[in-house]
Amino acid sequence: MTLRMLFDEIRANVQKISGELGYPAVTFDLSEASKPEFGDISCNIGFLLSKHLKKRPSDISESIAKKYQECKKELVSEVRVHPSGYLNFVANYHVLIRNIMHLSAEKNYGQIDLGKNSRVVVEHTSVNPNKALHIGHVRNIIIGDTVARILHKACYDVKVLNYVDDSGLQVADIIVGFRFGGFSIEPPQGQKFDHYCGDVVYVSVTERYDKEPSLAEKRVLVLKELEEGRSDIAKLGDQITKRVLEEQLKTCWRLGASYDCLNFESQIVRSGLWKTVFEKMKSMGIIYLEEGGKNSGCWVIRSETEAEEDKVLVRSNGIATYIAKDIPYASWKLGILEDPFYYKKYATQKNNQTLWETTLDNTGTRHDFTGNMVITVIDSRQSRLQKIITKIISDFKSASKSYVHLGYESVTLSHDTAKTLNLDTGGKSVQMSGRKGIYVNADYVLDILGVKTYEEAKKRNPELGEEQLVRIAEQVAVGALRYTMIRQDLDKMITFDMTESLSLEGDTGPYIQYAYARAVRILEKSGQEPRLDAASFDLLATAYEKELAKTIGKFDIQVEDSAKNLSPKIIARYCYDLAVSFNSFYEHIKVLAAESADTTNARLCLVWSFKETLEKALCLLGIDAPDRM
């Protein structure tokens, strides 16, 4: 039994009793007690019925409690009524702890079958392949990757896509730099190619457009050739973007993200999907050819309200706009169109997962990367455009298909961090901009964090070898970064501050990882395997032990909650709660020096169960659990 079964039992019994007492059916709430003296689970049914019955809440709770004593109550040891009116339940810890210990020992503990193996497509990352990833992109990657992991745990068949806009203006800019701006294709010694393209070429070229109109003219030319393909410039573009992409993916993998397929925009453009979608929209009458007004000659989608402007999909010169390019891709993701693509292997990732890429060349193999539900992770500045796409898609789809824009607020740079980039923001935080060079690269942050975590690890573990220290440092650095990107709500802005991000204490990834390492050490030093079947869990009698066991028992509830709400922070908070419970236990309860061998064994089982559960929960966050740190 996990906590969930305790909830279920109470719910069923209260419902039954309430019916037997002739009370009207109400949807009452069961929640975890907010304080220890209120027991484990609280029920608000007294308040809800008090209106109907014109009785005091506590009297109603009292009558239910009285009857509850009589019915079979396997998982509840005590029913109490609080003067406030709450009906409180104390769990039967004898049964509760034993069951939690056994269930948490199972390999798939925490798994919950919400998805019934139905296909969900998650698209994230999707960074223009002309620059290195900065911390704003990191938030996207971590949200997408974490949501994908959580949905997988909730038994969805998850496919992860990364859309590569290799034929857009941003790529054209760096090609202009290489072809006409005098930039060497090779970066200076020691610089990663993506950093070179973004930090040097892209920033300089866009700056020069103002002063050099000839360069700006080349931009249009390059863009056109990129879209058409085949020319020398298009080949150069292909070569450059592939190289940048390769470097970007190294950073993504370093962060622990992985993908199933890379979708190239150039191929979507060349596949002819747009034409099909365009005809479909025309025949369905959801777009209109304007014959007058400011959008004369354009195909537009009309806004639903007066205040909003119509949106142009096809310009009067016949070329589709940016948003129009997204519609065939969105339709493809939902499997609305016939798949024009073949797939070839791009790489094998760290976790042994194959990464495929789209190709129009029929030497590739066929695969299905589409789904009935599609989640697109893009920051909320794109909300308006995403809303239009959602609307169009909903006109296309059959009822069982859905397109979800998972939005999040952007990452800005703190005043102090902006200052290190020679920007005076007058005390305010500032929006990042790749074009203006206002950003902090992800690799840079990881490197700085890595130096700090390395020093800490070395200080604490002087006997460890270099290789092991470096590995721990990297795990902790990634854990720290991933956790800060996921711990708060998606619709809250993150103000990134370099100094603050180096803090590794309190509500942070390393705090949680540290609790794990402590648990591992206890198990190591005990010199014995915890014997689950021989354990007498009644020996786990202190509040610290009960609290820890109870927290372990909540895993599946948290997975369900976060999967249903697409809310990764729920798992982040759960990991933190687990670590807090454990650290408190650790400080107050001796495991190895317990009163008896039986107590030691029971506590070892608890520690082991904690370790296993935390490892699984951290895995959902893509955070490694180090044995030492």
Add this chain to the structure above:
RNA sequence: GGGCCUGUAGCUCAGCAUGGAUAGAGUGCUGGACUUCUAAUCCAGUGGUCAAGGGAUCGAAGCCCUUCGGGCCCGCCA
């Protein structure tokens, strides 16, 4: 002008979907705990008119309305 998000302790944030018990963490500050399973830890103290006002309710941080502050979006750019 229209749309989306946001406002809770000095700072960073939980809690709001589904109203109910004395509003919680971290950080900061003050003090305490390492001959002990690793102090990236723990314990105690400090700190709040839940932006403001109104409404419905027995009951509001939460629901409804108004106002104010902050961020973002509104191109035949991507």
